[in-house]
Amino acid sequence: xxxxxxxxxxxxxxxxxxxxxxxxxxxxxxxxxxxxxxxxxxxxxxxxxxxxxxxxxxxxxxxxxxxxxxxxxxxxxxxxxxxxxxxxxxxxxxxxxxxxxxxxxxxxxxxxxxxxxxxxxxxxxxxxxxxxxxxxxxxxxxxxxxxxxxxxxxxxxxxxxxxxxxxxxxxxxxxxxxxxxxxxxxxxxxxxxxxxxxxxxxxxxxxxxxxxxxxxxxxxxxxxxxxxxxxxxxxxxxxxxxxxxxxxxxxxxxxxx
Amino acid sequence: xxxxxxxxxxxxxxxxxxxxxxxxxxxxxxxxxxxxxxxxxxxxxxxxxxxxxxxxxxxxxxxxxxxxxxxxxxxxxxxxxxxxxxxxxxxxxxxxxxxxxxxxxxxxxxxxxxxxxxxxxxxxxxxxxxxxxxxxxxxxxxxxxxxxxxxxxxxxxxxxxxxxxxxxxxxxxxxxxxxxxxxxxxxxxxxxxxxxxxxxxxxxxxxxxxxxxxxxxxxxxxxxxxxxxxxxxxxxxxxxxxxxxxxxxxxxxxxxxxxxxxxxxxxxxxxxxxxxxxxxxxx
Ligand SMILES: Nc1ncnc2c1ncn2[C@@H]1O[C@H](COP(=O)(O)OP(=O)(O)OP(=O)(O)O)[C@@H](O)[C@H]1O
Ligand SMILES: [Mg+2]
Numbered sequence: 001x002x003x004x005x006x007x008x009x010x011x012x013x014x015x016x017x018x019x020x021x022x023x024x025x026x027x028x029x030x031x032x033x034x035x036x037x038x039x040x041x042x043x044x045x046x047x048x049x050x051x052x053x054x055x056x057x058x059x060x061x062x063x064x065x066x067x068x069x070x071x072x073x074x075x076x077x078x079x080x081x082x083x084x085x086x087x088x089x090x091x092x093x094x095x096x097x098x099x100x101x102x103x104x105x106x107x108x109x110x111x112x113x114x115x116x117x118x119x120x121x122x123x124x125x126x127x128x129x130x131x132x133x134x135x136x137x138x139x140x141x142x143x144x145x146x147x148x149x150x151x152x153x154x155x156x157x158x159x160x161x162x163x164x165x166x167x168x169x170x171x172x173x174x175x176x177x178x179x180x181x182x183x184x185x186x187x188x189x190x191x192x193x194x195x196x197x198x199x200x201x202x203x204x205x206x207x208x209x210x211x212x213x214x215x216x217x218x219x220x221x222x223x224x225x226x227x228x229x230x231x232x233x234x235x236x237x238x239x240x241x242x243x244x245x246x247x248x249x250x251x252x253x254x255x256x257x
Numbered sequence: 258x259x260x261x262x263x264x265x266x267x268x269x270x271x272x273x274x275x276x277x278x279x280x281x282x283x284x285x286x287x288x289x290x291x292x293x294x295x296x297x298x299x300x301x302x303x304x305x306x307x308x309x310x311x312x313x314x315x316x317x318x319x320x321x322x323x324x325x326x327x328x329x330x331x332x333x334x335x336x337x338x339x340x341x342x343x344x345x346x347x348x349x350x351x352x353x354x355x356x357x358x359x360x361x362x363x364x365x366x367x368x369x370x371x372x373x374x375x376x377x378x379x380x381x382x383x384x385x386x387x388x389x390x391x392x393x394x395x396x397x398x399x400x401x402x403x404x405x406x407x408x409x410x411x412x413x414x415x416x417x418x419x420x421x422x423x424x425x426x427x428x429x430x431x432x433x434x435x436x437x438x439x440x441x442x443x444x445x446x447x448x449x450x451x452x453x454x455x456x457x458x459x460x461x462x463x464x465x466x467x468x469x470x471x472x473x474x475x476x477x478x479x480x481x482x483x484x485x486x487x488x489x490x491x492x493x494x495x496x497x498x499x500x501x502x503x504x505x506x507x508x509x510x511x512x513x514x515x516x517x518x519x520x521x522x523x524x525x526x527x528x529x530x531x532x533x534x535x536x537x538x539x540x
Contacts, residue, residue, distance in 0.1 A: 156349035159317045160363040160414060161339040170365075174353040251353045253396040 071130025087146025121202035145179025267325030300461035308476025342416035363414030
C-alpha cells in the first residue's frame, strides 16, 4: 500500500497544526484569564531562557540524560542478547516466561522504594531502577521476535544446508530485528518515565528533581519549563530511534505512515 | 540411467492437536513407493491436501518420514543438503535481502567467494529477466517475480535434485510458458533430476517424462504415467497433438477417480493408445 503522496510542506503543516493551536492558546488565553497554576506560555519560555542562560537547565538536562542513557544502555546490552538466547533455546524460556511477565507487569514505581532502601538515593539506585524498568520490556519483545521468525524462511534456509550458527546469524537475527528495534524504542520511552520518578524520589539534580523542586516552591513557570523540556526530549528520543529503525529495516514494506 | 531416488512403502504422520489427551496424528502419506531416475523430470499431481508438499519436504530432508524407506543415491536422507534444492509453495524469500542477495544465499552457505557469487546470481537473474530488479527487496516485486527469484535461488547453488512445489502457480499464462521453456532448457543443459508438483495437468504432461498421480486420504501414489512425447518439445505443436490430449485425458480421468483409460481399454476408438504414446507424432 502506497500512501497518496502529500507534499512535504503540507505534511509538516498537518503534523504541527494541532500542537501549534494548543501552544497558541496556551500563549494567549492565560494572559486574559489569569490562573496562578497555569502561566502563559511566553512566561514559561522566558523561564526556560533564563535557566538556560544561567546554565541551570543544561545541568539538569545533562544529569537526567546521562542517567537515562546509562540505565537504558546497560539494560539493552543485557536484555537483547539474553532475549535472543532465550528465544533460540526456548526450553529455558518456558520456565522463565511467567517470571518475566510478573516482573514486567509490576509497576516499577512501586518497587522504587525498595531500590532506595537497598542502594540509597545515589546515582546507583537511580540507574539500577532504570535498568530494571527497561530490561523486561525489551527482553520479552526480543524473545517473541526470535520465536516468531517465519518457519518457512527457516526451512528455506535449512533446505540449503545452512549450519545452525548460519541459521541464527543469517535468518533468525535479521528476522527478529524489527521486534528487537520495537522493544528498544519502547524501552527508551520507559527509561525517561522511570527517570523522572527516580529523580523525584530523591536527587539534587535532574529534570525530575527540578520539576518537583519548583512545584514545591510555587515557581510554576519554571516547573512547566521542566515539564515541557521533558516532553520535547521524549519526542526527540523517539524520533531518533524511529529514524534508526527505518534505516535498519529498509527492507520492510512501508505501510502508509 | 541409474536410479536416483527410491521411495518404498513410505509413510508420514503429522502430530496434531486434539484427538485424545496426548494429541492425535494425521497420516498424510502412507505406502508411498516411487523411483526417480537420475536426470528424470517427474511431475506430481493430486488433489489439494493429498500430501504433495509433504512428499517434497521429506525428500528435501526438512521433515523426517515416519516409516518406510527413502534413499537418495542409495543413502538414507539424514537432513537437508546442498545436493537438493526446494522451491517452496510460498516463495520464502528473505525479506531483508535484496533479490540478488537472496539468489546468493545458497552460494554463501556453500562458501563461494563473493565475486563469483555475485556473477552467478546476476547471470541467473538475467536468465529470468530480472536483472533490473537485482537490488530491489522482495516486497517490491510482484508474485510472479518472487516466484522466479525463488526458482533461480534454488538453481543458483546447483543442486542435483530440484524439488519444485507449484512454482508457476502465480504467474500469467505467457510468463508461465516462457518459464516452462526456460526450465526445460536448464534441465536439458544440466541433467538435473526434477520433481515438480503442480495442479495443472497440462503443465505436468508438457514438462515431464512421467506424471505421478496421487490420491488422498491418506496420500499415496495412485498411478505413474509415462509421457513419451518427443523432446525437445516446442510448446504449440506438442500441446496441439493428439498424444498430448490423450495423456492429458488420462491424467484427468485418474484425478476424477475414473478408471485409467489405458488399462480399462477406454481409449479413443480410432487408435491403439500405446502406439500413439510411443509414436508421438505431432500434428
Ligand atoms: N505441519 C503440519 N501439521 C499437521 N498437518 C499437516 C502439516 N502440514 C500438512 N499437514 C496435513 O497433511 C496433509 C497433506 O498436506 P500437504 O501440504 O502435503 O498437501 P498438498 O498435497 O501439498 O496440498 P496442496 O495442493 O493444497 O498444496 C493435509 O491434510 C494437511 O492438513
Ligand atoms: Mg502443497
